[in-house]
Amino acid sequence: MEHNSNKINRRDSLKWMGVASLAGITWACDTQETTETAQEEHQHATDDSLKLSEADQKLMNQQFFTDEEMKTIRVLSDIIIPADDRSGSATDAGVPEFIEFMMKDQPRHQTGMRGGLHWLNVQCNKQFGKPFPDCSEEEQTNMLDQIAYPEMARPEMSVGVNFFNNFRDFVATGFFTSKMGIEDLGYQGNRATVWQGSPQEVLDKLNVSYDMVKEYKFVN
Amino acid sequence: MQIKENGTEYDVCVVGSGAGGGMAAKVLTEAGAKVVMLEAGPTFNSAEGDMFKWPYQSPRRGASTHRPFGEFDAAYGGWEIDGEPYTTVSGTEFDWFRSRMLGGRTNHWGRISLRFGPKDFQRRSVDGLGDNWPITYEDIKPYYDKVDRLVGVFGVNFPKELGLDNEPDGIFLPPPKPRAYELMVKKACDPMGIPVLPSRLSILTQPHNGRAACHYCSQCNRGCSTYSNFSSPPVLITPAQNTGNLTLITNAMAREVLTNEEGLATGVSYVNKEDGLDYTVKAKVVVLAASSCETARLMLNSKSSRHPNGLGNSSGMVGKYLMDSTGASYAGLFPQLTDRFRYNEDGIGGMHMYVPWWIDNMKAKLDFPRGYHIEIYGGMGMPGYGFGGGIHRYNTWFKNGQTSNGGGGYGKQLKEDYRYYYGSMVGFSGRGEPVAREDNYCEIDPNQLDQWGIPVLRFHYKWSDYEVKQAKHMVDTFEEIIHEMGGKPLWQKPGADTDYGLLAPGRIIHEVGVARMGKDPKKAPVNEYCQSYDCKNLFVADGASFVTNADKNPTWTILALSMRTAEYIVDQRKKANI
Incomplete structure (x- = not known):
């Protein structure tokens, strides 16, 4: 079955590619293509590239986080979802750019996110004498262990816990809605098919069977 | 301001292009009427x-x-629309969802297509509350049959021994097989006496009337590229257009129904949203199907010396007896559904199994009079915005004490957890019947206009104890099912402080009532054919005429009633009665 809903016009695509390479985003194409020809080939090869409306393009062109803040976001994102043998890391999947976009798309998140990053640096300064990105891996882990486990955290860390819960959620959505994340998860759908029921091994494992509904006539 | 008049006089002007307006336009144009539709x-x-x-x-x-x-949903609009506000009387609440587009809310709805049953039309006779409809199931059954054949709906007729005599048979396409987790629900519910049965949705499991069968992408709410589910434009409006008798005017916001000295409708005035100018269309008959509350708003805003309280409102009942379905939900995680074998579990865009209301409230001496049905959700769906949210609340569960620090965390173990819990949730939503009350209403707010200069609606709506107790029964039942299935509820069960999770009125988007049908013109604005008592060439064809809002989604009944009303209009025109 042919479906045309995912087509995007060439100009939009090139506009996006330009922004993407500036921002170091890798979610629209696997490798950083630099020539227009290569981009066009890529465009022809895929039908699921990013589509930006004019309004979204405007948001993309604005910058909310400072370079320093983005640095912290990158480090944090990859600590939360690192690369492993199945897939890449959060930054490989474009999570920091997704978070940046959402701040502009839903400005209600701005204060909490910026405040949380600030709080994290203040805490690290207090405990280790330097902001979070400059801390050693050991110091970063030490800091995060104080806020990453809500039930274990000390009461005075509650704002940090809330920030980290929120940040973790952003990273998870950003990663698992990326192409890499969806492949990692093993989601098999979003395609034309014929539903014929759940596989036998799935039914067996759950101790159910289609005999339970044998009085009804199903399609397929 | 200059008002532009269209010189043509149409036979019928239909306001609205959703289920009600689309069906009316189809029946009328196919009968040869010249119809103008305003959307x-x-x-x-x-x-x-x-x-x-x-x-x-x-x-x-x-x-x-x-x-x-969500961004990919088909509905243009929502509970708030820029420039088109509404208000609520303080201490009451109503959230009004509007979908401003050809086909209206049929573009994104859940496609749950349930006939009202015999008892649903005679509730007062059953429990002494509210009013009976002036029609019975037998009056409307032929129209349900025709809707089934025309639109297409899958399902099964339930075995008689289940005693579900308020869940009528239909003319069904075969349903899709249940998903594995839906069979888990059935297994748990069987011993509890809760019937889990193949659902009934207007999604084509076989080619039907020139439309292709479903391709099982599960995205019905985004609009179907092959028209394999029901929405008004391809199924109703395109055939109407093919007759050559339909004039469709989009971006036309109806302002009022125009009347003459005799008090009869002569047409509709509207503002064209593209140029901001006012226009009128003339018609011999006016059919309002603008969505129930928008229909009431139009009637109330159409005041004249002959209709000082608004058109068709000598009873004072236009706007009264507003109803939305009740709604409460609860969900759990299930250890047997963790670390799942991956396969394409999308299926159709909705549940393959559901639970119709299974208890006789009177016999069982429940402390609430009306029932609800249960919708089941879960599965390994396409990850979307919000995926993985709140994992810190549960990522210690079902791991046999292997996690020492409690929930939350980061790193490779966390990444593994997202995979582990994917598809392990199953949830339940109750959708129930409220008791109609005169003091749940919408009226014209005397102090506020929308951006087109049209007076807006002000809502006054409160749930009663009946609905609150029904919601309690919902979440208690869902909790039992979750435990019976061996799972763990995902959040604390909502208690009395939140009315047991009962959602605000309007949230289920089943607004009906506000111009109800009845035998007594003093108590009801329209008769059993949805014809205004005060203005015989004015009809309503959306949910406005509903006397009760059964524990079934309203669309199938809107379609059947609209078809019946349109056939009546054709008949009355032939007899020169209107």
């Missing part, structure tokens, strides 16, 4: 919708920034 939003073709779009094709990954059900 307040732009045109829409679901073949050009966002079906098959991946979240990563949008920088917001499908977030609901601009649309309440």
Whole structure:
């Protein structure tokens, strides 16, 4: 079955590619293509590239986080979802750019996110004498262990816990809605098919069977 | 301001293009009537919708920034629309969802297509509350049959021994097989006496009337590129257009129904949203199907010396007896559904199994009079915005004490957890019947206009104890099912302080009532054919005429009633009665 809903016009695509390479985003194409020809080939090869409306393009062109803040976001994102043998890391999947976009798309998140990053640096300064990105891996882990486990955290860390819960959620959505994340998860759908029921091994494992509904006539 | 008049006099002007307006237009044009249809939003073709779009094709990954059900949902509009406000009387609440587009809310709805049953039309006779409809199930059954045949709906007739005599048989396409987790629900519910049965949705499991069968992408709410589910434009409006008798005017926001000295409707005035100018169309008959509350708003805003309280409102009942379905939900995680074998579990865009209301409230001496049905959700769906949210609340569960630090965390173990819990949730939503009350109403707010200068609606709506107790029964039942299935509820069960999770009125988007049908013109604005008692060439064809809002989604009944009303209009025109 042919479906045309995912087509995007060439100009939009090139506009996006330009922004993407500036921002170091890798979610629209696997490798950083630099020539227009290569981009066009890529465009022809895929039908699921990013589509930006004019309004979204405007948001993309604005910058909310400072370079320093983005640095912290990158480090944090990859600590939360690192690369492993199945897939890449959060930054490989474009999570920091997704978070940046959402701040502009839903400005209600701005204060909490910026405040949380600030709080994290203040805490690290207090405990280790330097902001979070400059801390050693050991110091970063030490800091995060104080806020990453809500039930274990000390009461005075509650704002940090809330920030980290929120940040973790952003990273998870950003990663698992990326192409890499969806492949990692093993989601098999979003395609034309014929539903014929759940596989036998799935039914067996759950101790159910289609005999339970044998009085009804199903399609397929 | 100059008002532009269209010189043509149409046979019928239909306001609204959703289920009610679309059906009326189809029946009327096929009978040869010249029909003009006014739609307040732009045109829409679901073949050009966002079906098959991946979240990563949008920088917001499908977030609901601009649309309440997510970026890829088909509905243009929502509970708030810029420039088109409404108000609520303090201490009451009603959230009014509007979908300004060709086809209205049929473009994104859940396609749950349930006939009202015999008892639903005679509730007062059953429990002494509210009023009976002036019609019976037998009066409307032939129209349900025709709707089934025309539109297409899958399902099964339930075995008689189940005693579900308020769940009528239909003319069904075969349903899809249940998903594995839906069989888990059935297994748990069987010993509890809760019937889990194949659902009934207007999604084609076989080719039907020239439309292709479903391709099982599970994205019905985005609009279907092959028209394999029901929405008004391809199923009703295109056939109406093919007769050559339909004039469709989009971006036309109806302002009022025009009347003459005798008090009869002569047409409709509307504002063209593109040029901001006012226009009128003339018609011999006016059919309002603008969505129940918008229909009431039009009637109330159409005041004249002959109709000082608004058109068709000598009873004072226009706007009264507003109803939305009740709604409460609860969900759990299930250890047997962790670390799942991956396969394409999308299926149709909704549940394959559901639970119709299974208890006789009177016999069982329940402390609430009306029932609800249960919708089941879960599965390994396409990840979307919000995926993985709140994992710190549960990622210690079902791991045999292997996690020492409690929930939350980061790193490789956390990444593994997202995979582990994917598809392990199953949830339940109750959708129930409220008791109609005169003091749940909408009226014209004397102090506020929308951007087109049209007075807006003010709502006054409160749930009663009946609905609150029903919600308690819902969440208690869902909790039992979750435990019976061996799972763990995902959040604390809502208690009395939150009315047991009962959602605000309007949230289920089943607004009906406000111009109800009845035998007594003093108590009801329209008769059993949805014809105004005060203005015989004015009809309503959406949910406005409903006397009760059964524990079934209203669309199938809107379609059947609209068909019946349109056939009546054809008949009355032939007899020169209108």
